[in-house]
Amino acid sequence: MNCRFCNHTVSYVFADLHHAPASNSFLTAEALQLPEVYFPLKVWVCHHCFLVQIDEVKQHEHIFDNNYIYFSSFSSSWLVHSHKFAQMATKQFNLSENSLVVEIASNDGYLLQYFKQQNIPCLGIEPTANTAQAAISKGIETITEFFGTPLANQLSAQGKIANLIVCNNVLAHVPDLKDFVQGLKIMLKPEGVISLEFPHILQLIKNLQFDTIYHEHFSYFSLFTLLKVFKKFELEIFDVEELTTHGGSLRIFVRHSQHRKEKTKTYDNIQKVLNDEMVSGLTKISGYANFQYKIDNLRIEVLHLFSTLKKEGKKIAAYGAAAKGNT
Template identity: 40%
Template sequence: MTRCRLCGSTALESVVDLGATPPCESFLAAERLDAPEQTYPLHLRVCTDCRLAQIPPLITPEDTFSEYAYFSSYSSSWVEHARAFVEDAAARLGLGGDSFVVEVASNDGYLLRHVVDRGIRCLGVEPSVNVGAAAREAGVPTHTAFLSPETGAEVRAEHGPADLVVANNVYAHIPDVIGFTKGLRALVADDGWVSIEVQHLLTLIEENQYDTIYHEHFQYYTVASAIRALASGGLALVDVELLPTHGGSLRLWARPEETAGEPSRRVADVLAREKAAGLQELSGYTEFSARVAKVRRDLLRFLVTAAEEGRTVVGYGAPGKGNTLLNHCGIRPDLLAYTVDRNPYKHGRYTPGTRIPILPPERIAADRPDYVLVLPWNLRAELTEQLAYVHEWGGRLVFPIPELSIVEVER
């Protein structure tokens, strides 16, 4: 029987069932195309007791992150987002030469490089061997490990307590949410700060962002469920920011509960928004599955019509979320000839499940397709600018979420 990983309840209600898919980052090398792929159910449920939305932990973080295909630095807007965060956090917390910053799931050093540039001592804790090596090559000190209470205690014993612990886009990626939170508490100084960025379940549901449901994401947070999760490890939420990243994210500012003090007015405001949307009951979840089905029908209708009219459609980007969309919709190379990606690690590989080739971005200008389906729709502004050149031959951009949108771009 499935139990809630935060409170242990068996009272889990279905939110949306996306069938079964391969892990979203398991891109296939050409020599694996004739081999079978393992698929796993992708079924989001919400706990009616603590309201944590979650999928079963059918794969382990070790399966996904020992070698990882995602390098944060290939997104210019994400690197800029990290730079702005470091600048703001340094001012907010008074970080300087005597401070110590730890980032958990630090990837290729995309954020900590800005900490290094400010002369602040720092350390990345990154489980993926390949991206951690890239961070070290870029001059960012990086420890290869998954965070646990024991890892946190070891890092603290060797390097001292952290004035700031950053955990961006990782709090959803760990099935042992309680152990991970205790690891954050082990890292942070008793008077320090923890900053967590994670997708907001409110915008996921309101904007039909179902493609961000995949096996790497074990849970999806509201502020209400995040408060409970943080408390499980001895941390208390003191402030929250609403961010546009990933279609709508939370930046949670937490401190050790003994020094946290009262939460800000912004915490109460977001809790009120979530309550008004029905997310503290079940009413806010009931229509989501039907709206997801409409996204699928609209996209397939567009692709089938384009194929029947002899028009060419290719993809831009090969993000994990794109693989949820492609698999749920049953899109194959007959409807999407290929996709491109800036990450050379993915070139020559194929998307999991749907077997769509991944090519370098230059292929779009060479082939001049009629339509470019943008899979990382959350980078709409950045990619609309990058892809403005498709206007030269009358090409158009297609964004599948929150609803199908066909855009004529201009120089």
């Protein structure tokens, strides 16, 4: 396969989790009598740009369909997180009734509702019809389509360009990374800001979070790699925050490169994360070695624990249906 960013041939395997059923594909009673469909779950790292990625073994249109089961508002802690962000962004970026906030993968309106409450115009873009309808029922204008350059061109031609574009936990779900980032640039006002949140590959490696790897996640990001991605489209990351969500995430803030300002204290935030990544070896291919060995050992340890508990006559109960649970 070729890297979805730099197009170099990718040959280094980061982790091979063999085959797994698609996440969030719950079986009916009738389906239990049939063979379940499994897909390869092999993760690669590009030796050139260090983007960690899987191939698109299941088309994204078949993953994010009209029966998508995840509604963001199910999580009360995520609503609190989103409310705090809306309050911060409104103040920091001087948003008002004359602004436009656009969220890509807006789901059920979990975030945009907090901008709407402040009378700030907002627009959601969400490909899954059932979650989009939930947002529309809250009075949030929502377009039920996948985002990319065609939709960005269409909306910008209508004058719909944003002061703030929010992309929370969506970048990993995008198979055509370059088309997506180009679309962001098209829809961003000259002095607008893009905010993106995503699980940090550094935390995935350090804490053996292999459950983050599943077919919905096409890419796994470091700040080091994303600086290259946005630079290619004349966009620059001007600040980064480290978050605890999803096992350890980054929130990056992006603007048009031509609106670069003098270095501020936010530059130190970027340097701190880059230094952490460099110390951990993420800027060289050797930093991605041994992950397979570590997760294989962890699997053996867990199976041994289960076996021991069973021999002791104890019972093991599990509750939940997260996509990560499949892995």
